[in-house]
Amino acid sequence: MSITAPAVIDGPQTDYDAYSDEALLDPWRGYRMMRDAGPIVFLKKYNMYAATRYATVAHILRTPEVFPSGEGVMMNDQMNQVLRGNTLCSDGAVHDASRRIIVKPLTPKSLKPLQDEIQREATSLVERLIRRGRIEAVGDLASHLPVTIVSELVGLPEEGREQMLTWASEMFNCFGPSGPRTEKSFPVLAEMMAYATNQAVRGKLRPGSWAEAILDAADRGEVKPDQCPVMMIDYMGPSLDTTISAIGSAVWLFAEHPEQWDLVREDPALIPSAVNEVLRLESPIQDFSRSVAVDHNLEGIALPAGSRVITYYGAANRDERQYPDPDVFDVRRNPVDHLGFGAGPHACAGMNLAKLEMRAVLTALASSVRRFELHDARRPVHNILRGFTSLDVTLHT
Amino acid sequence: MSKVTYLTEVAHTVIDIEPGTSLMAAAVANAIDGIFGECGGNAMCATCHVFVEEGPFTALPPISDAEEEMLDCTAAPRRPNSRLSCQIPATSELDGLVVRIAEEQL
Ligand code: HEM
Numbered sequence: 028m029s030i031t032a033p034a035v036i037d038g039p040q041t042d043y044d045a046y047s048d049e050a051l052l053d054p055w056r057g058y059r060m061m062r063d064a065g066p067i068v069f070l071k072k073y074n075m076y077a078a079t080r081y082a083t084v085a086h087i088l089r090t091p092e093v094f095p096s097g098e099g100v101m102m103n104d105q106m107n108q109v110l111r112g113n114t115l116c117s118d119g120a121v122h123d124a125s126r127r128i129i130v131k132p133l134t135p136k137s138l139k140p141l142q143d144e145i146q147r148e149a150t151s152l153v154e155r156l157i158r159r160g161r162i163e164a165v166g167d168l169a170s171h172l173p174v175t176i177v178s179e180l181v182g183l184p185e186e187g188r189e190q191m192l193t194w195a196s197e198m199f200n201c202f203g204p205s206g207p208r209t210e211k212s213f214p215v216l217a218e219m220m221a222y223a224t225n226q227a228v229r230g231k232l233r234p235g236s237w238a239e240a241i242l243d244a245a246d247r248g249e250v251k252p253d254q255c256p257v258m259m260i261d262y263m264g265p266s267l268d269t270t271i272s273a274i275g276s277a278v279w280l281f282a283e284h285p286e287q288w289d290l291v292r293e294d295p296a297l298i299p300s301a302v303n304e305v306l307r308l309e310s311p312i313q314d315f316s317r318s319v320a321v322d323h324n325l326e327g328i329a330l331p332a333g334s335r336v337i338t339y340y341g342a343a344n345r346d347e348r349q350y351p352d353p354d355v356f357d358v359r360r361n362p363v364d365h366l367g368f369g370a371g372p373h374a375c376a377g378m379n380l381a382k383l384e385m386r387a388v389l390t391a392l393a394s395s396v397r398r399f400e401l402h403d404a405r406r407p408v409h410n411i412l413r414g415f416t417s418l419d420v421t422l423h424t
Numbered sequence: 425m426s427k428v429t430y431l432t433e434v435a436h437t438v439i440d441i442e443p444g445t446s447l448m449a450a451a452v453a454n455a456i457d458g459i460f461g462e463c464g465g466n467a468m469c470a471t472c473h474v475f476v477e478e479g480p481f482t483a484l485p486p487i488s489d490a491e492e493e494m495l496d497c498t499a500a501p502r503r504p505n506s507r508l509s510c511q512i513p514a515t516s517e518l519d520g521l522v523v524r525i526a527e528e529q530l
Contacts, residue, residue, distance in 0.1 A: 123489050123490075126490070127489060127493065130490075130493065131493075134493060134494065134496075134497050135469060135470060135497045136496065136497035299462070363452070363460070363461055363462055363463070363464050364449075364461075364464045364465070365464065366464075368463075368464070368466070369466075370464060370465070370466055371466065372490070374463070374464075374466035374468060375468075376468075378463060378466075378468055378469075379463075379468065379469065
């Protein structure tokens, strides 16, 4: 189903370009404008609706009969073809079957044995970085656990693994609406798909790894063998960059709000709450989309079958209708209901791991770092991801 | 509205819940101790574990694959009447349900 304007467009419309460089670097005012315009707003430039209010985004994510993922959750037709059949882009029984396999190593119970190892690794990393003092927090700190521990658990062959960060980031860029920024990333995506098809195969994967478990499940007939490469993308795509963005944003927020860092240092029991607050305020994945399967009345607006709605997790998480003073960073807020991991049947399968990594890093930092002094922060202009390319900071003990 | 009773060792609370709101969300909104709902109601964390003790349990929704998987991860051992309260939206048929909050959740 291709992305074209519906014959009749009900509800508010806007010329606002949510994917201009300026909007991507600083989306908050645009989000507020769209939230105030209505539950959904038609983006004329992209021929898609935008959902930005908390209640509306939550409703869409929890109503897969009307808003399926099987037609893709990206904002361009080409990409919606490529990932067809992975966990992210499927519905119903097919989704249940692949999600069950993907989620197996990511449940709290499966992760429990890893908890100590991850904490030890985070603690020794922070000890090393403190001796250096001035660090680049994205490369030196935020990337460490995902790149060393998570890549090893996923178990893809060493050769090519170093490409994973570039691939994952470029893949998410391909999720955006058609345009030069998106098209520029397509060739890299082809490399990633080739790797998933030719390298993520029996004999090359680490025995006992998560990736190998996908092949084992296919051997048992639980998923179709031709689904395996796209299911590899379920791990390759979201397991690294998202968590790296989240840890980077945490460092940045605490550098900008030292009084919030003091609260965490005085009471480390606030760390789980702080993790949720970082994900609410700076959601690493800002938006995916859903197609509309049947004509649907959305809070009084007639949404036609065949159209597409972009679900802005990042805007929903700053909806003043849901969170008082939504732009304020408050580590005591504990917003467990934030939509940074999505909601409903496709809610992030890796959330327990992501939170475990974030908590481990913050726990290690809280025990020894008194202040983060920020010298320079750089963000990429990215269609989907919100985070940093570099964070030049000094850790003061 | 449906009245649901939440039991713990020390308290006994009755909440009038709007249809569609989950038993987890209602408990969190009413500050009932012992239910965390850490994953926001997505059957991903097993921190809203309850035992269904009394009432119209035939009207409960069936246990989905996702809930099944997570019920094997509960901190307090699973029992035959274990459920995740985030997976039970209130309905008028569930009026009078009594659940006991599992003591260990994290
Ligand atoms: C802070 C880090 C992370 C964030 C913010 C995040 C965010 C998200 C979001 C918003 C979705 C929902 C997609 C939708 O609505 O269609 C999602 C799905 C998913 N995530 Fe994550 N994620 C993170 C970390 C991870 C990790 C570490 C893994 C794996 C190891 C992972 C694996 C997945 C998978 C497999 C799905 C698809 C689930 C499905 O469609 O059923 N994520 N993630």
